[in-house]
Amino acid sequence: xxxxxxxxxxxxxLWVEQPREILELAQDRRLDREFLPQGPWLNRLLARGIxxxxxxxxxxxxxxxPIGDERPNAAQITLAQSLEGPPCxxxxxxxxxxxxxxxxxxxxxxxxVQGIVGxxxxxxxxxxxxxxxDACLLDTxxxxxxxxxxxxxRRSGDVDQARxxxxxxxxxxxxxxxxxxxxxxxxxAALERMRRLAMERPRTLAHITPAAAxxxxxxxxxxxxxxxxxxxxxxxxxxxxxxxxLFRLETARARSLxxxxxxxxxxxxxxxxxxxxxxxxxxxxxxxxxxxxxxxx
Amino acid sequence: xxxxxxxxxxxxxxLLGKLTTRLARRRPWFRWPFFIAMAMxxxxxxxxRQHNLTDTQTVPSPAPPNQDFDxxxxxxxxxxxxxxxxxxxxxxxxxxxxxxxPEAAFGEVPPRLYEPSPRLISNKLLARREFIPVPHLNxxxxxxxxxxxxxxxxxxPNNKDEPPHDIPLPEGDDWPEGKMTVLRAHADDRNPQDxxxxxxxxxxxxxxxDASQIYGSSLERQREVRTDPTTxxxxxxxxxxxxxxxxxxxxxxxQHGKPSKDLELAGVNGNWWVGLSVLxxxxxxxxxxxxxxxxxxxxDATGEWLFQKARLVNAALLAKIHTxxxxxxxxxxxxxxxxxxxNFWGLLGEQYHRAFGRVGRGEVLSGIxxxxxxxxxxxxxxxxxxxxxxxxxxxxxxxxxxxxREDDQELLHADLTGxxxxxxxxxxxxxxxxxxxxxxxxxHPGALVLHNYPNGLRRIAHTGTKGxxxxxxxxxxxxxxxxxxxxxCEFRRHIECHAPRSFQELTDNPHWQRELQEVYPSVxxxxxxVGTLAESQCQxxxxxxxxxxxxxxxxxxxxxxxRRLKSxxxxxxxxxxxxxxxxxxxxxxxxxxxxxxxxxxxQLRGHFADVRNVFFPWAKTGD
Numbered sequence: 041x042x043x044x045x046x047x048x049x050x051x052x053x054l055w056v057e058q059p060r061e062i063l064e065l066a067q068d069r070r071l072d073r074e075f076l077p078q079g080p081w082l083n084r085l086l087a088r089g090i091x092x093x094x095x096x097x098x099x100x101x102x103x104x105x106p107i108g109d110e111r112p113n114a115a116q117i118t119l120a121q122s123l124e125g126p127p128c129x130x131x132x133x134x135x136x137x138x139x140x141x142x143x144x145x146x147x148x149x150x151x152x153v154q155g156i157v158g159x160x161x162x163x164x165x166x167x168x169x170x171x172x173x174d175a176c177l178l179d180t181x182x183x184x185x186x187x188x189x190x191x192x193x194r195r196s197g198d199v200d201q202a203r204x205x206x207x208x209x210x211x212x213x214x215x216x217x218x219x220x221x222x223x224x225x226x227x228x229a230a231l232e233r234m235r236r237l238a239m240e241r242p243r244t245l246a247h248i249t250p251a252a253a254x255x256x257x258x259x260x261x262x263x264x265x266x267x268x269x270x271x272x273x274x275x276x277x278x279x280x281x282x283x284x285x286l287f288r289l290e291t292a293r294a295r296s297l298x299x300x301x302x303x304x305x306x307x308x309x310x311x312x313x314x315x316x317x318x319x320x321x322x323x324x325x326x327x328x329x330x331x332x333x334x335x336x337x
Numbered sequence: 338x339x340x341x342x343x344x345x346x347x348x349x350x351x352l353l354g355k356l357t358t359r360l361a362r363r364r365p366w367f368r369w370p371f372f373i374a375m376a377m378x379x380x381x382x383x384x385x386r387q388h389n390l391t392d393t394q395t396v397p398s399p400a401p402p403n404q405d406f407d408x409x410x411x412x413x414x415x416x417x418x419x420x421x422x423x424x425x426x427x428x429x430x431x432x433x434x435x436x437x438x439p440e441a442a443f444g445e446v447p448p449r450l451y452e453p454s455p456r457l458i459s460n461k462l463l464a465r466r467e468f469i470p471v472p473h474l475n476x477x478x479x480x481x482x483x484x485x486x487x488x489x490x491x492x493x494p495n496n497k498d499e500p501p502h503d504i505p506l507p508e509g510d511d512w513p514e515g516k517m518t519v520l521r522a523h524a525d526d527r528n529p530q531d532x533x534x535x536x537x538x539x540x541x542x543x544x545x546x547d548a549s550q551i552y553g554s555s556l557e558r559q560r561e562v563r564t565d566p567t568t569x570x571x572x573x574x575x576x577x578x579x580x581x582x583x584x585x586x587x588x589x590x591x592q593h594g595k596p597s598k599d600l601e602l603a604g605v606n607g608n609w610w611v612g613l614s615v616l617x618x619x620x621x622x623x624x625x626x627x628x629x630x631x632x633x634x635x636x637d638a639t640g641e642w643l644f645q646k647a648r649l650v651n652a653a654l655l656a657k658i659h660t661x662x663x664x665x666x667x668x669x670x671x672x673x674x675x676x677x678x679x680n681f682w683g684l685l686g687e688q689y690h691r692a693f694g695r696v697g698r699g700e701v702l703s704g705i706x707x708x709x710x711x712x713x714x715x716x717x718x719x720x721x722x723x724x725x726x727x728x729x730x731x732x733x734x735x736x737x738x739x740x741x742r743e744d745d746q747e748l749l750h751a752d753l754t755g756x757x758x759x760x761x762x763x764x765x766x767x768x769x770x771x772x773x774x775x776x777x778x779x780x781h782p783g784a785l786v787l788h789n790y791p792n793g794l795r796r797i798a799h800t801g802t803k804g805x806x807x808x809x810x811x812x813x814x815x816x817x818x819x820x821x822x823x824x825x826c827e828f829r830r831h832i833e834c835h836a837p838r839s840f841q842e843l844t845d846n847p848h849w850q851r852e853l854q855e856v857y858p859s860v861x862x863x864x865x866x867v868g869t870l871a872e873s874q875c876q877x878x879x880x881x882x883x884x885x886x887x888x889x890x891x892x893x894x895x896x897x898x899x900r901r902l903k904s905x906x907x908x909x910x911x912x913x914x915x916x917x918x919x920x921x922x923x924x925x926x927x928x929x930x931x932x933x934x935x936x937x938x939x940q941l942r943g944h945f946a947d948v949r950n951v952f953f954p955w956a957k958t959g960d
Contacts, residue, residue: 241861252443255533297439298395299533306529318533 042276051082054277057288059296061276066307068274071266071285073309074106079267079282082187086284087267089190093182093199094222096207101218107308115215120312123160127320132156136320137327140234141245149231150176150224156320157224158209161216171209174202175221182222183263223313229259230321238328245329254321260293260302346383354383361833365888367672367881374672378895379701384833385896390715391435391442393537395530397716398431400424410916411645412652412907414556416543419717419906426716427544427904429554432525432537433490434718436893437823437831442721443535444821453856454505455811455818456517461507461856462867463790463810468734470781471885474666477774478885478952479732479782480612481663486727487550487605487613488655489901490719492816493541494593495520504811513806522819535821542605544719546901546908548652551577551620553604558592562604562621563644574632575643576625578602584765585618599759611737611756611764615774622937624651627924634920649907650921653706656901656908657681658930664898666952668891670883680705680899691926705902710909717904723897725822726890728813728866731789732782739768742775742941745958753793771938778944778955785886786873787849814864825868825889826861832892835878844871844879865889 043055056062065071075087094101102115127133132155139149150172158165181199184190193199203221210216234257238245248256264287268279279285293302300306303314346354357380360369366377400417408418416428425431435442444450471478501518524536531537542554553559563571564578566586572578578586588602591609600606603617627647632638638646664677675684682690683703695703737756739749748768756764764773783789790810799805822828825843826836837843840850840860849871857863863871869887872879880887886894902908907916914922930951935942944955 247445247449249443249446252440252535255443255535256440258533297533297535298530300530302533305532 044277047080050080052080052280052283053083053286054279054283055286055288056276057291057295058276059292059298059301061274062287062289062292062301063304063307065266065274065276065285066287066304066309068272069107069308070268070270070272070279072106072269073100073104073266074269075100075104075265075267076282079280079284083267083282083284085187085190086185087282089184089187090182090265092194093178093203094218096203096212096214096217099214101214101222104218116310116312119215120315123313123316127316127323128156128159132159133323133327136231136324137331139231140238140324140328141331143235143239148228149235150228153227153231154220154224157227158216158220161210161213161219165209165220167220171206171220174206175224177202178206178221179225219313223311226259226261227317227320230257230317231324233257233259234321234325234328238325245325245332248325250322250326250329251318253325254318255297255299257321258293258299258302258318260289262290263287264289264304346387350383351387353380354387357381358384358833365835365878365881367670367888368877371671375675378672378676381833381892382895382899385436385892386713386900388438389436389832389896390713390900391437391439392715392718393432393434393534394425394716394718395534396528397423398425398428400428407645409911412545412547412649414552414559415554416545416547416549419545419547420710420712420904421906423716426712427718429541429543429549430539431544431718433492433540433724434715434720436720436722436896437821437828439534441823441827441831442821445818450815450818451502451505453858453862454507455814456504456510456512456808457507457856458814458864458867459790459795459808459810460510462787462852463731463870464788464795465731465735465783465790465792466788468736469784469786469789470734471732471784472781473669473954474782474885474952475954476612476734476737476777476780476782477615478663478666479729479734480610480616480777481659481952482727482729482732483608484550484613484616485655485659485663486724487542487607488546488548489542489544490540490724491542491605491607492522492538492724494523496523502815504815512808517808517811519807519812519815522816538721538820540719544717545905546652546656547905548604548620548648548655550605551603551617551624551651552648553592558604561588562602566602573640575628575640575645575647577621579618579621579625583618583622583770584762585614585621587762589759597758599762601761609758609761610753611761611773612777614761615770615777618770619933619937620651620655623654623933624648626936627651627921630920630924631918634918646918646921649917650924653908653912653917653925654928654933657925657928658933660898660902661687662930662950663952664894666950667885668881668883669885670881673881673884676895677898680902700899700903705899706908706912708903708909710904710906712904713900717900720893720897721820721822722828722893725817725820725865726869726887726893728817729785729886730791730794730809730813731785731870733791733794734780734783735791735793737776738780739764739773739776740779742772742944742958745779748772753791754798771940774934774938775941775944775955778941778951779957781954784873785870787852787867787870789870813866817865822865824861825863825865828865828868829889832889834889834892837875837878842875842878843868844873844875846871846874849874 045051045053075090077084077087094104135152151167154172155167158167181193206221207217266285268281268283271280303311305314357377360377366374403418418424420426499521501520504517504519506512506517525539543549560571562577565572566578566580585601588600590596591607600609601614624647627650628643631643631646660681661678665674681704685702695707698708700708735753737751738747740747794809797807799807829836837860840853843860844850869889872887945951
């Protein structure tokens with residue numbers, strides 16, 4: 041089932057939340073991520089906002105790059121290969137497990153997770169509350185559909201400064217910037233869910249297998265956007281150049297629990313962390329279970 | 338995988354659903370006045386359709402080519418092409434769906450899988466101490482539900498490739514050789530799209546209400562039941578094969594090829610016993626009677642056409658009997674009767690329907706048959722949870738007395754083993770068919786309560802393997818855990834039922850509370866089967882008054898009983914005389930189990946003439 045908001049000349053949005061429909065449209069090459077300023081007025085505004093926030097040195101962040109000729113592109117393949125080993129260091133894993141089992145991080149796992157993700161790209165990466173706040177701001181700016189907030193951010197330059205600080209921490213590597221500023225929030229949400237699950241009942245950690253816990257807690261991006269390049273039709277509705285199609289990925293994932301929906305695994309825009317993220321969550325759950333042997337029966 | 342929560346009901350349904358949720362927080366539907374209770378049943382169904390339907394078929398199976406078969410006007414042998422846009426839907430070999438959200442459907446693994454030991458539960462909570470009957474039902478009601486379940490589902494053979502489960506035996510258990518092993522369930526092969534999902538299991542029967550227990554779920558099986566046992570040739574007149582004395586043909590093995598001496602032939606002949614045999618025989622003869630009737634109007638029709646149209650009619654008649662006769666016998670309260678008759682005839686009722694036909698296309702006023710098909714956002718399939726709440730083995734008595742209808746004198750006494758498998762054929766050699774029907778219909782089934790699981794099913798000699806036994810009660814518990822059916826409290830939370838916070842809230846019976854406490858560490862650990870039996874004695878949240886089964890089962894029931902009709906093209910868009918033939922359509926309207934038994938056992942009419950429902954106990958000779 042899809043929802044439509046269309047006012048001629050003003051706005052044209054199409055929300056899709058059925059897993060099957062999302063997977064079909066994610067394969068559809070009539071839709072892209074170029075976010076050209078075309079279509080109705082508000083669509084142009086939104087596309088401009090996305091391009092403005094999710095770029096580095098004038099180039100779109102790689103995970104937001106348009107289809108291009110080669111998919112998956114070299115950067116995606118390299119990253120996916122680099123994530124094949126252990127998901128993180130033992131020390132990081134223990135810190136994650138302690139959070140899941142005991143919730144012993146006052147401000148949530150944001151800084152911890154940002155550090156883990158950052159060290160995938162830069163062994164010396166150190167996250168701190170400021171870097172995590174910057175990541176939250178950049179993520180909010182990229183996701184908002186509110187033109188008033190967009191305007192305020194443009195005036196203040198807060199988002200640009202946050203992006204600059206985050207980019208410096210990863211040597212201006214656009215892939216790492218995206219991972220530590222945008223993708224990190226899905227992992228944080230997943231760990232918060234995991235902790236809630238572990239806290240529900242003392243024996244949950246023993247009763248739910250790591251794979252099942254990872255599946256239950258995995259978090260996909262709330263919304264992923266595509267822009268129609270051409271006129272076309274699909275079962276969910278018709279579109280024209282500039283129509284913004286919003287995949288409600290987390291809704292679809294929660295409904296189906298499928299990893300290929302969460303990571304768009306079998307599409308040209310697949311997430312390179314499709315295997316890494318569930319593995320990290322499984323390991324954290326397993327380790328957390330071992331931390332609570334007395335209650336694990 | 339799709340889940341029903343994507344389905345959006347009309348605003349008035351959603352409003353009713355929300356009101357129902359609020360009211361149900363105060364007390365369950367059956368503790369409200371009649372009209373509110375009825376509205377709440379409909380409201381619960383709206384909510385269940387919205388939140389409790391999950392399709393697990395991530396990669397649809399390719400549907401077989403339909404060749405020259407008229408898929409529009411006839412049911413295919415394997416159930417394909419019922420939904421013309423997704424022909425694989427509901428066909429044999431597709432996956433079971435779920436009524437629980439996927440995150441709650443992961444199978445349990447050791448040590449949780451064996452805690453508490455299923456055998457301990459079987460011994461301490463399920464084993465029958467003395468037979469507790471249901472006074473208002475007869476044994477045909479027990480047979481009927483198994484007859485239906487064989488139509489809808491089967492998990493098929495278990496997994497012999499992996500090491501079996503080794504079920505922990507409680508201290509002092511007298512289980513043969515001190516070791517209980519149970520084969521693992523056979524999960525469907527996983528494909529890349531299944532990453533992150535729980536295991537899924539396949540239904541080896543068609544999921545549709547298509548009488549596949551009679552006709553089989555493959556063309557090969559269909560040919561076998563259409564074969565004349567005398568000549569060995571497929572009957573050209575469209576009828577099903579019967580012996581000269583009216584009995585079912587003898588196959589001598591199960592449909593999966595296991596040898597079983599003297600076993601009768603049927604579309605599904607697993608777990609065979611005399612009650613199943615009676616119903617199969619009645620409806621095989623009903624099929625042949627329908628063929629005779631259709632031939633009057635269609636003298637030039639081929640045997641194949643007559644067979645297929647008679648099957649359509651017979652299947653619809655079974656669906657009608659189940660909906661308006663069996664369920665109303667089991668849910669013997671004004672709300673239960675109204676709800677189930679309403680599913681078939683609508684709130685306007687049968688008389689209005691007969692006089693004026695349907696009013697509009699909606700399902701509430703004029704019933705589901707004839708309304709538009711709707712899968713409510715998830716491809717149709719039987720579900721694991723449905724299979725779980727239909728574990729009704731306690732309905733089976735352990736002892737059977739076969740009596741002569743003329744004077745009620747006992748001709749034969751047998752235990753469960755003596756009425757099972759090929760032994761049925763031996764019974765017919767000593768007791769006439771009418772006397773068998775009379776005997777079953779004047780006896781009571783067991784009540785669905787704790788301590789009433791037939792002991793005959795707790796130590797079954799494994800077919801074809803000497804010295805190997807099965808405890809079906811323990812297996813029932815184990816399979817639910819293995820299939821990822823949540824335990825009782827969690828299960829209830831997912832279907833808008835109050836989840837008990839203590840053993841005292843689960844059941845009012847203080848003995849049961851103590852026994853449950855001895856077996857389970859906490860009420861959250863209580864298995865679904867045990868919980869549904871224990872709630873039979875719970876006034877606040879348990880089994881509704883007059884009901885033969887739990888409120889927990891009823892919630893799944895109101896969803897799935899409607900869905901079996903509402904998803905099926907032959908009960909919705911194509912439930913019309915043009916498809917069924919005018920005579921066939923009238924046959925469904927004018928017949929019932931009462932007329933079926935009267936047609937094929939006319940001598941017995943006097944015994945059920947005065948009962949309101951033929952699943953109630955019949956009059957004994959001399960009463």
